[in-house]
Amino acid sequence: MRLSIFDTIDSTLALLDERNDLYHELEQQLKSDLYAIFEADAEMIVDIFSRVKTRESLREKIIRNRFYINYDNSEDILDNLSDLIGVSIECRFIEEEYKVLKRLREYFIVPDEASGYFYNENHPELFLDTASRQPQVQKNGFSIYRIDGFIMHNGMKINFELQIKALVHAFWGDIEHKLVYKNTNYYVYDSFMVDILSSIKANLTIIDRQLSIIYNQMQNSSMSDVSISEKSFEKIVTKAINDLFAMKMNESIGFTINLKSTSSILGHYIFIKDIRHSSMNNDRISLLFKTFKKVNNSQMDFENEIVLDGDFSSNDPFIQILGEYLVSVINIDYDWYVFFKMLFFIEPGNNTEDFVLFLKVIKNYLVDDYWLKTSFVRLSMSESVMVQDECAAILARSLVAIKTIAIIDDDKMIAVNKAFVLFIQELETRVINYSDFMNYKEAYYHDWLNRMNHIFNR
Template sequence: MELKLFSFIDEALKVRKNYREILETVSQRLGDFFEYSMKSCPGFLNIYTRVKSEESIREKLLRNNFYRIYKDPQKATLSLSDLIGLRIECRFIEDEKKIFYEILKLFNIQGEQGYYRTSLDENIYLRLSEKQPMLQQNGFEIYKIDGYYIYSRTKFNFELQIKSMVNLFWGEIDHSVLYKNYNYLITENFFRSIMYSIKDNLSMIDRQLMILYEQIGNSGSERNSIDEEHFTNLLSKIIHDVYAKKVKKELGFLPDFKNMSDFIVTYLFSKKSPDGPASYGENFIQILERINHLEKEEVNLRHEIKFIREIDFEDSFTRNIGNGILEVINEDFNWYIFFRIIFKMSNKDHNEKEFEEFCRFIKYKYDKTFDEIFDSSRIRQEDRQIIAEYILNYIAENFLINKDINYLLVYALRELENLKTVLEKIVSIESFDQNIERIERSLKNYSKGKF
């Protein structure tokens, strides 16, 4: 004969199934509310929500003897304080406190039994009468707030946590190594001492990361260009490694697109923030956060890149190179993966606008190179324009032969820089004509290769 305990648990799990859609709706509403309310807080990164799984419910009912406390399976299930889990993720441990204080300011209408609500949503209640952060059984502190959401006159409990990157990582270690592992009990004190040491080291890392973040964000115009180069190279390597791993998993081979990653980072740093000018540090963190988010996403590399409207070009150069890229974007793997990364990194709703912005950036890169070349030249401004347009058209024509990504983004730009000593000596259209063969030879002498 089966123990009544297990029939009780089976009934409790049926409750979870019956309320599944409602629980997911409540979870979504909570996530949307806190993301909207907290996204402007210092250090805010992300909102994570989940509905407690059947396995977790079964484990908690057994661990806490809910069968003896509640005789009604439905009441037992709905009484779980973390039936819905909500986590606000932030950068640093100091940011946890800042976000908690923002919550205190937001939930300022007192209710019953230590619960408070906000004027923005009368269905959300948080128990803010308890001291925070709370001390856990493992001896470490955590911001953990009980709450409930009223849906169709029924209370659905949720647990709100605030965790920095380091504490998020620590929580996974503690949960996986200790909480879920029953084999260490004989030497528990030994394990605990090691875990305390790990936690101390993580806290030190948190402080070091915060110092690094503040240094990047506050360095402003005095920042060292060498430091910028190091951070740019770091982002490039991260992008390369993230997508190389995805390509390996999806297609079975490991590509090398270091130059591609370098150019993508340069392009991303050139983009203006929708909220106005951003510092180097702010851009660095935004890009890093976006990469971190994309790393968790599934990427299907077998779907074509599509556009829903025609692309608008500003001039003949962007039109020529843009149409050339569009012809091969789903045939040339280098162009394909390049724009898959850019479109994923972009927050735009459609690919067309990002593609147009990229073509303008290519033109800007070449225009900037010409400005540097002719900076000390004695040639007239009108003649500079004629020469630059001629060379740009020549580069576009050469690009259209093979439509090779390396030629447009690396080789031609580098050759222009190498031709600086020749071009800066040109003082007229006539002297340009005398050197045109050498210039064309340098820009054409390219063997198609891997990017």
């Protein structure tokens, strides 16, 4: 004979399915209302996430929390489920968690005598327990900003749980959730496990503080101080990339290669593309933080080939030559494979477009486009353009000849940039016209390749 507990579970899940459309409608409305409430404070809000309790999660909770004993029927179970709808407001830094709470307390100020919760006249259907003691201490000993609330809809009370988390706390919460809460293997949650989790959380808290200090300094300090802060911020970005992708590689193929060099290159690329040239724009920083969280929560494949979303071609000779080479080795040279796996995951959108953008950023870093276009001014305008393109092609060919990802190492790119400036200045004194240049082009190329070999110790 089947246990009655499973009849209770089945009827509760059936009722959840019956009300599913309503719950999701209210979930989206709740998110929309919260976005509106924080419109004036949008800068510190990274995102607002929400979900309706899933069948699997509800089934587990009914058993784990003994709802089948504490409540008489399925409707009572759903009506008393505190996190039927879950909402998480994610902010950038730990210090902003309280600011979010403070904003909610300032908004939900009208007391409801029946529930003891508070509402706002602009949202009379939303009720929050903003007077509750915050943050709350969890069973694991760690604290969290967690506020109970409910929505009134046609006389029906639908509970929701609102959490406020800085990004590093969201990272840590995901780790703990996987290690302990959702892990069906037997683990003794003893002092050793507590110490390990405490150590993880402490390290994340330190990172949060470093990010906050650097961010505030970049917002307020002089340009001379910003250069120091930029380096610090870039190092933190690089470390986050290294640690997150190392974990994902181990999950995918069972081991991890040394990603420090690749992470450093990718971190610097992201920094010069997104952060430095956007003057530390808040939206870019928030998007970067959200990307790290996405990496943390996603599965990655480090075994199967990279397939570009479209055909690659460019009218720029530098981009075409270097791009053709990279396309040819992207699934052969594992260093480049890993680099582009990481890059395409971090960069949203079409990976062919991201690939071309990467090549443009590298070219601009190696060769100042304005400077190159003002070279060979003794020639006619049409001939100077053709010689400039040929020089860019010589540079691209030499990068291909080096045959290593080290061509985008920051120190190497700086050395190449300086050497190429000198090389062009010397050519300007020699080249009479385009025809003359083409007669000696291969000699010029080998001269430049020797300089490149010296830079790369070949």
